[in-house]
Amino acid sequence: GESVGLHLPTLSVQEGDNSIINCAYSNSASDYFIWYKQESGKGPQFIIDIRSNMDKRQGQRVTVLLNKTVKHLSLQIAATQPGDSAVYFCAADSRYNNNDMRFGAGTRLTVKP
Amino acid sequence: NAGVTQTPKFRVLKTGQSMTLLCAQDMNHEYMYWYRQDPGMGLRLIHYSVGEGTTAKGEVPDGYNVSRLKKQNFLLGLESAAPSQTSVYFCASAGFRDRYLYGYTFGSGTRLTVV
Numbered sequence: 001g002e003s004v005g006l007h008l009p010t011l012s013v014q015e016g017d018n019s020i021i022n023c024a025y026s027n028s029a030s031d032y033f034i035w036y037k038q039e040s041g042k043g044p045q046f047i048i049d050i051r052s053n054m055d056k057r058q059g060q061r062v063t064v065l066l067n068k069t070v071k072h073l074s075l076q077i078a079a080t081q082p083g084d085s086a087v088y089f090c091a092a093d094s095r096y097n098n099n100d101m102r103f104g105a106g107t108r109l110t111v112k113p
Numbered sequence: 114n115a116g117v118t119q120t121p122k123f124r125v126l127k128t129g130q131s132m133t134l135l136c137a138q139d140m141n142h143e144y145m146y147w148y149r150q151d152p153g154m155g156l157r158l159i160h161y162s163v164g165e166g167t168t169a170k171g172e173v174p175d176g177y178n179v180s181r182l183k184k185q186n187f188l189l190g191l192e193s194a195a196p197s198q199t200s201v202y203f204c205a206s207a208g209f210r211d212r213y214l215y216g217y218t219f220g221s222g223t224r225l226t227v228v
Contacts, residue, residue, distance in 0.1 A: 042221060043221045101207075101217065102158065102216070106155050
C-alpha cells in the first residue's frame with residue numbers, strides 16, 4: 001500500500017535561516033501532494049500543494065519541490081520565524097487510488113531565537 | 114465560514130462504552146475523512162466517504178463504523194471502546210473536480226481517552 005515518510009523526525013534551525021523538510025512517497029501513481037503544518041493542540045493546517053504536472057510551486061515564504069523520478073518532495077521555508085515552529089506533514093494522493101489521502105509521520109521544526 | 118467542525122472536543126470513555134463523533138462541513142465538499150493521530154505515528158486513515166451515502170475503509174478501520182447520511186455530515190462510531198482507541202481524531206473534507214481533490218481542510222480534533 002501507500003507509504004509516505006519523512007527523512008528526519010526533528011529539525012532545528014536558527015531564526016532567519018532557511019528550512020528544508022523532506023518527504024518520500026512510495027506510490028508511483030501519486031499525483032497530488034500537500035504539505036501541512038500542525039501546531040500543538042490544533043488540527044493540521046494547509047500550507048501548499050502541488051500536482052504531478054509541476055516540479056516546483058511557490059507560496060508566501062514557502063516552496064515545494066517535487067521529484068517524481070525518485071518519488072521525493074521537499075518543503076522549503078525562507079527566513080524561518082519562531083511562528084514556524086510546528087510539526088510538518090506531507091501527504092500524497094492518487095486519482096487512481098480512490099483519493100484516500102495518506103500522510104507521513106511528520107517532522108518537528110524548532111526555530112531557535 | 115466555519116469550515117470543518119468536530120464535536121465533542123474531548124471525551125473520556127470506559128472500556129466497552131460506545132460513542133459517536135460528529136463531523137460537519139459547510140463547504141459543500143464531496144469527500145470526507147476520519148483520521149486518528151497517535152504519538153510518532155502521524156495521521157492514519159480510518160474511513161472515508163466520496164459522497165453522500167457512501168463509505169470506504171482506510172488503513173485502520175477495525176473497531177470503527179461510519180455513516181454519511183447527509184453530504185455535510187460524517188459520523189464516526191465506536192461500538193465498544195478499547196484503550197487502544199485512545200487517540201486524537203481528526204475529520205477532514207475535500208472538494209473533487211476534474212478527478213483531483215482540492216480545498217483539503219481539517220477540523221480541530223477530538224481527544225478521546227478510553228480507560
